[in-house]
Each structure stands twice: as structure tokens, then as C-alpha cells.
Amino acid sequence: MSGTFLGMPSFPRAAREAVRDERLRRNLRHATHTIRDKRARAVAELDDWAELREAGKRIKDRTLRHLDTYLLELEERVTAAGGTVHWAEDAAEANRIVTGLVRATGEREVVKVKSMATQEIELNEALEEAGIRAYETDLAELIVQLGEDRPSHILVPAIHRNRTEIRDIFRAEMGRWGRPAPDGLTDEPAELAEAARLHLREKFLRARVGISGANFMVAETGTLVVVESEGNGRMCLTLPETLISVVGIEKVVPTWRDLEVFLQTLPRSSTAERMNPYTSTWTGTADGDGPDAFHLVLLDNGRTRALADETGRQALRCIRCSACLNVCPVYERAGGHAYGSVYPGPIGAVLTPQLRGTTSEIDASLPYASSLCGACYEVCPVAIDIPEVLVRLREEVAGRGGKGHRLEKAAMKAAGWVLDHPGALAAGERIAGAAGRLLPERLPGPGARQWTDHRDLPDLPAEPFRDWWRKNRP
Amino acid sequence: MRVALFVTCVNDAVFPSTGVATVRLLERLGVEVDFPSAQTCCGQPQFNTGYRRETAPLVRRTVRAFEGYEHVVVPSGSCAAMVRHHYPSFGPRAAALGPRVRELTEFLVDVLGVTDVGAYFPHAVTYHPSCHGLRLLGLGDRPRRLLEAVRGLELRELPGAEECCGFGGTFAVKNPDVSAAMGADKVAHAVETGAGVLCGADNSCLLHVGGTASRLKAPLRTVHLAEVLASTEEEPWR
Numbered sequence: 001m002s003g004t005f006l007g008m009p010s011f012p013r014a015a016r017e018a019v020r021d022e023r024l025r026r027n028l029r030h031a032t033h034t035i036r037d038k039r040a041r042a043v044a045e046l047d048d049w050a051e052l053r054e055a056g057k058r059i060k061d062r063t064l065r066h067l068d069t070y071l072l073e074l075e076e077r078v079t080a081a082g083g084t085v086h087w088a089e090d091a092a093e094a095n096r097i098v099t100g101l102v103r104a105t106g107e108r109e110v111v112k113v114k115s116m117a118t119q120e121i122e123l124n125e126a127l128e129e130a131g132i133r134a135y136e137t138d139l140a141e142l143i144v145q146l147g148e149d150r151p152s153h154i155l156v157p158a159i160h161r162n163r164t165e166i167r168d169i170f171r172a173e174m175g176r177w178g179r180p181a182p183d184g185l186t187d188e189p190a191e192l193a194e195a196a197r198l199h200l201r202e203k204f205l206r207a208r209v210g211i212s213g214a215n216f217m218v219a220e221t222g223t224l225v226v227v228e229s230e231g232n233g234r235m236c237l238t239l240p241e242t243l244i245s246v247v248g249i250e251k252v253v254p255t256w257r258d259l260e261v262f263l264q265t266l267p268r269s270s271t272a273e274r275m276n277p278y279t280s281t282w283t284g285t286a287d288g289d290g291p292d293a294f295h296l297v298l299l300d301n302g303r304t305r306a307l308a309d310e311t312g313r314q315a316l317r318c319i320r321c322s323a324c325l326n327v328c329p330v331y332e333r334a335g336g337h338a339y340g341s342v343y344p345g346p347i348g349a350v351l352t353p354q355l356r357g358t359t360s361e362i363d364a365s366l367p368y369a370s371s372l373c374g375a376c377y378e379v380c381p382v383a384i385d386i387p388e389v390l391v392r393l394r395e396e397v398a399g400r401g402g403k404g405h406r407l408e409k410a411a412m413k414a415a416g417w418v419l420d421h422p423g424a425l426a427a428g429e430r431i432a433g434a435a436g437r438l439l440p441e442r443l444p445g446p447g448a449r450q451w452t453d454h455r456d457l458p459d460l461p462a463e464p465f466r467d468w469w470r471k472n473r474p
Numbered sequence: 475m476r477v478a479l480f481v482t483c484v485n486d487a488v489f490p491s492t493g494v495a496t497v498r499l500l501e502r503l504g505v506e507v508d509f510p511s512a513q514t515c516c517g518q519p520q521f522n523t524g525y526r527r528e529t530a531p532l533v534r535r536t537v538r539a540f541e542g543y544e545h546v547v548v549p550s551g552s553c554a555a556m557v558r559h560h561y562p563s564f565g566p567r568a569a570a571l572g573p574r575v576r577e578l579t580e581f582l583v584d585v586l587g588v589t590d591v592g593a594y595f596p597h598a599v600t601y602h603p604s605c606h607g608l609r610l611l612g613l614g615d616r617p618r619r620l621l622e623a624v625r626g627l628e629l630r631e632l633p634g635a636e637e638c639c640g641f642g643g644t645f646a647v648k649n650p651d652v653s654a655a656m657g658a659d660k661v662a663h664a665v666e667t668g669a670g671v672l673c674g675a676d677n678s679c680l681l682h683v684g685g686t687a688s689r690l691k692a693p694l695r696t697v698h699l700a701e702v703l704a705s706t707e708e709e710p711w712r
Contacts, residue, residue, distance in 0.1 A: 016651040025655075329638045333655045369649060371642025371656070372522060373605035394524025412525045419483065419514040420531050429487045451647060454654035455685030458488065465481050465490035469509045473497070 077222025081284020115213030152336025551607025596626030
């Protein structure tokens with residue numbers, strides 16, 4: 001992950017802009033609350049939700065423990081079914097492989113299924129450098145691409161846009177890339193969808209190369225699975241002659257039976273549906289049916305490093321449902337762009353620093369982009385204890401003592417000394433009480449500002465509790 | 475019954491009235507209260523900010539201070555959650571304190587088996603269930619049952635009650651703009667209920683919400699649950 005997100009300001013600075021953007025706040029509040037409430041209803045319908053959640057967690061943990069075995073099994077099955085498997089250690093290698101495969105077909109354009117992995121490696125940008133145009137075909141990704149924008153949500157990447165903005169983007173941009181928006185296009189959702197349908201149809205019918213990710217890969221048969229709502233994915237997976245799928249290595253599950261759990265928990269957690277409208281599965285290639293060349297690019301890009309972290313590895317259970325984004329009070333106010341990665345929200349705050357490391361300003365600030373309220377953990381369908389991982393990553397950042405953290409550490413040490421000496425603590429409390437204010441007012445640390453920038457402080461009591469106790473309960 | 479009061483550092487230094495109220499309430503219910511003076515802070519601010527090593531001495535101190543007590547009562551869901559959920563990672567001796575620590579409403583409802591504590595508080599009140607009490611301790615309807623039994627008190631539903639107030643310890647200063655926006659929304663929801671009192675069981679959250687309300691000049695005051703429950707007709711609280 002690099003390029004587009006390089007040089008992002010730290011989370012608090014990026015969030016400051018978003019908090020002040022009234023329209024963005026309104027769009028996000030409306031959208032996240034709508035999905036959040038629907039999800040709660042969809043989940044409440046199942047009386048075995050807790051068991052499904054536990055099962056999903058265990059299946060993923062077991063698979064991750066034996067990841068090497070299942071990946072080799074998967075490779076063997078995919079190959080036996082007529083596919084070709086490629087292994088990519090990082091984004092650059094994956095982009096090189098995909099670019100080479102497209103070039104070999106002689107094509108200059110590809111159609112894409114919505115895919116987090118290809119966004120993570122910034123495949124579209126790599127293809128563009130090689131003179132290949134990648135067309136996003138998911139409605140929201142199309143909006144983002146046409147608007148030369150960045151996605152701000154895993155499931156609904158254009159969540160920061162309202163329908164009037166979408167109409168304006170369609171009117172201004174569709175004609176540059178193909179069929180223009182119909183004359184007199186309004187912001188009615190049905191009209192916007194029809195405009196996208198017409199614009200995309202000619203791409204589907206013309207494309208000879210499709211690129212996808214996958215929600216799951218079933219090791220026992222070498223089958224890939226994509227779940228979606230719009231049907232564009234199915235078009236991209238079946239119409240082109242060549243299909244290239246870029247998939248993170250953590251997406252493998254051992255058997256079809258394991259899918260039973262996730263095909264219940266994923267749609268209910270993400271779109272709040274009992275079942276998603278389209279579930280496409282494919283195994284290698286088949287004569288006269290679908291693509292006749294299939295390539296699977298297995299992507300590491302930091303995943304094995306995350307796997308080595310006993311606490312952090314649970315983030316690899318993620319099935320990208322985005323339920324955690326929709327309940328997160330910080331995401332709702334900061335918006336997705338502030339996270340500086342294609343993985344925003346609580347899961348992004350634990351995934352990105354593990355995939356990219358914590359050395360850049362934005363990545364080092366992500367573990368702190370949470371009040372640790374725990375709403376994310378509560379809704380996670382694979383029980384990722386996000387607050388636990390956040391604290392573990394804070395330890396990594398603080399332990400390195402980078403920018404601002406040295407002062408913070410000194411303050412923590414000083415506070416620790418006072419708190420370990422009740423006599424000194426009581427003296428400090430009395431001084432503060434006499435002065436009528438808390439000491440110190442400012443917490444040293446990166447980006448920390450005064451408490452009183454936004455809030456008043458209460459009048460300090462004349463005496464601390466311990467003095468009251470000594471006088472009244474001798 | 476004899477219990478130890480773990481008043482917490484925030485209450486000790488900034489909200490001693492909550493400690494006094496807890497003592498008065500427990501004594502009224504026939505409980506003998508001790509205050510082991512070796513106690514200071516549970517270490518949560520250090521721990522949650524990523525300073526595990528700096529947390530360890532505070533964990534040791536807290537564990538030592540409360541050794542020998544069967545019940546340790548804490549008027550803070552957040553500090554109780556720290557001890558119960560995170561102390562086990564500091565070794566078996568620290569882990570042993572977890573089950574003996576009771577957040578105030580847990581102690582009242584589960585150990586003493588009371589919901590009507592004989593309180594009188596003639597005000598319209600709305601209740602904010604702080605995140606750690608709600609999600610880590612699973613306090614459930616304990617605070618509500620206690621409040622509903624208070625004579626004169628009119629309990630009003632807080633919209634978006636389960637949403638974080640935006641305090642989050644050092645989050646409040648590390649991400650001040652998001653924290654302030656969350657606080658302002660919490661204040662707005664509380665004001666919407668028409669209740670003049672926002673009650674909670676965690677003074678650190680109330681410090682943030684109350685400070686925000688004061689800055690916004692909102693007609694709202696924040697009161698810890700212990701102070702509501704300590705209030706009687708004979709000895710009204712504030």
C-alpha cells in the first residue's frame with residue numbers, strides 16, 4: 001500500500017477537516033445509522049447468532065493456524081481444475097504479475113469486480129502506468145472512479161456522497177469514458193442506477209479481461225466465491241475470456257461446509273440482508289462456459305507479518321463486512337478518508353498498521369483513532385477484539401518512542417511515580433485543589449491539545465476524598 | 475458485611491463527593507466500609523495509551539492494597555473493567571483481584587440483592603450507560619432498575635444512549651475534534667430529553683460530557699449515580 005495514500009496527514013489532523021464538513025457529517029450519519037439499524041434487525045432474527053459468530057471465529061483461527069497446508073491444497077486444486085496460481089509477496093509483485101498477464105492478452109482495458117485486495121495494492125494505478133484502463137463496475141466504485149475520488153467505506157465506498165453529488169458526477173464524467181449520462185438525468189435513485197447500467201453494459205460486452213478479488217477460496221475444491229448485490233460481478237466473472245483474481249492469502253477456508261457459516265454472517269452483517277442477491281462460485285476453467293483462462297494471484301503484502309503477532313493476527317479473520325464502520329462513533333464523524341487507507345474505520349485502524357507497519361505519520365496515529373468504546377467488537381461477526389489489538393499496537397508505537405511519544409512516556413512515568421506514592425499524590429491533590437485547577441492542563445504527546453479547547457473544567461474540590469476520609473472516618 | 479472502597483484516582487482528586495456518596499449509601503445499607511489508603515490508580519490511562527511497563531507498578535500496588543478483601547466496591551465501570559479484563563495479563567496474583575471487584579451497581583444488585591436503596595431524588599433524570607460498564611462488564615439494566623426505584627425521580631430515555639460520549643481517556647486530547655463532536659452530540663441528546671440531570675456511573679465520562687455541556691451553555695448538569703442513590707428526603711444531595 002503506497003502511492004495515493006503516502007504523505008497522508010495523521011488521523012487527528014485529517015479528521016479535523018471532516019468534523020467541520022457539515023454535509024459530509026450529515027451524509028455519514030444518515031447512511032451509517034440506516035445500515036446499523038437494519039443490521040441489528042437482521043441479526044436479531046437468528047437465535048443462533050452467538051454460535052455462528054463463535055463458529056466463524058474458530059474456523060478462521062484454525063485455518064490461519066494451518067494456513068500453509070490449506071494454501072498448498074488450494075493451489076493444487078486450482079491447478080488441477082485448469083487455473084494458474086501465482087504467489088505475490090507484496091503489492092509491487094502482484095501488480096507486476098497482473099500487468100504482465102493483461103499485456104500478454106494484448107488488451108488495453110479490463111473490467112473489474114469490486115475488490116479490496118486490488119485497491120490495497122493500487123492495481124488500477126499500476127495498470128494505468130502500463131497503458132491499461134481498468135473500469136470499475138460496482139456502482140459505488142464507479143462513482144468513486146468517475147469522481148477521481150477515494151473510497152471511504154469498505155462496503156459503500158461512495159458513502160460520503162449524496163445522490164445530488166452523484167448525479168453531478170455522472171453528468172460531468174460519464175461521457176469522458178464511454179456512454180454519457182442520459183439527458184435530463186435527475187437524482188432519483190432508479191434513474192441514477194439506470195444511467196450506470198447503460199454506461200457499464202457496453203463495457204461488459206466489450207471486455208475480454210476481467211479482474212476480481214474473492215470473498216472466500218475453498219481449499220478442498222479450489223473454488224473461489226464472490227458475494228455481491230448488483231450482478232456486475234457475475235458479468236465480469238463470466239463474460240471475459242481471461243479472468244484474473246487477486247486474493248489475500250487469509251481468504252482461504254478449508255471446506256464448503258465452512259462457507260455455510262460465513263454465507264449467513266456476511267450478508268446480515270454487511271448489507272443487513274438474509275442472503276445476498278448474487279453468490280458466484282467458480283473452479284478453474286470449464287470448456288465453453290465462462291473464461292477459458294483463469295489466474296489466481298495469492299497476495300501476502302504484510303499478512304504473514306500480521307500472522308506472526310499473537311494478538312494482532314485476529315485481524316486476519318476479517319471478512320470485510322464493514323459492520324464495525326457502521327457502528328463506530330469515530331468513523332461516523334471522521335469519515336473514511338481520514339484513515340489514509342482503503343481499509344477505514346476500526347478494522348482499518350488495526351489492519352493497516354499491521355500490513356504497512358507503524359512508521360509513517362498516518363499509520364502511527366491509527367491505533368489511537370478510537371475511544372476504545374468496544375461497539376466494533378460487539379458487532380464483529382468473527383469476534384475480532386479490535387480494542388485489544390488497538391492497545392497492542394499502541395504499545396508498539398509508544399515503545400518506539402517516536403515523535404512526541406518520548407515526552408508522553410516521561411509524563412506517564414512521572415504520573416506513575418506519583419501514583420505509586422500515595423503521600424506525593426495526596427500532596428499534589430491538595431496543591432491542585434488550592435489552585436483550583438488540574439495540573440498539568442496539557443498532556444504531552446503527538447497532536448495532543450488542551451482539554452479546555454473544547455470543554456470546561458469543573459471547580460476542583462477543596463479536599464481530596466482521602467482527606468475527607470481521614471477526617472470523617474478516623 | 476465489610477467491603478473495601480476503591481474510590482479511583484479521578485474520584486479521589488476531582489469528584490470526592492462521589493466517594494462520600496458511595497460511603498454514605500453503603501453504610502445506610504448496613505455495609506461496613508474500609509478505605510485502604512495505599513490505593514491510587516488502577517493504571518488504565520497508562521495501559522490504554524500503550525504504556526504497559528508503566529502500568530505494572532500500579533497493578534501491583536492496587537492488588538496489594540486490596541488483598542484480603544472479599545468485596546472491593548468501585549464507583550466506576552471503567553476502572554472495574556480494567557481490573558477484571560486486563561489485570562489477568564499481569565499474572566495470577568493480579569488475576570485473582572478481578573472476581574472480587576464489583577462495580578457499584580453490581581455490588582448493590584448482585585451481592586446485596588437490592589434495587590430500592592431508599593433514595594429520594596425529585597428530578598427528571600436521563601442515564602448514560604458508559605461503554606466499559608455496558609460492554610465490558612455487561613451491567614445491563616442494573617443501573618436502570620436502581621434508578622427506577624428512586625422516589626421522586628422521573629427517568630427519561632436517552633436517545634443514542636449506547637453511543638460513546640467521546641471521552642476515551644487520552645483519546646479526548648489525542649483526537650480532540652472527534653471527541654468534542656461526540657461530546658456535543660451526547661449533550662444534545664441529553665438536552666432533547668428535557669431532563670436537567672444526566673446521570674452516569676463513570677465520572678471520567680461525566681467530566682467530559684459535563685465540561686462540554688458547560689462550554690455549550692446547555693441546561694444540563696451531570697451527577698454520578700452514587701450521588702443520586704445516596705440522596706434521601708432527610709439528607710438531599712446537592
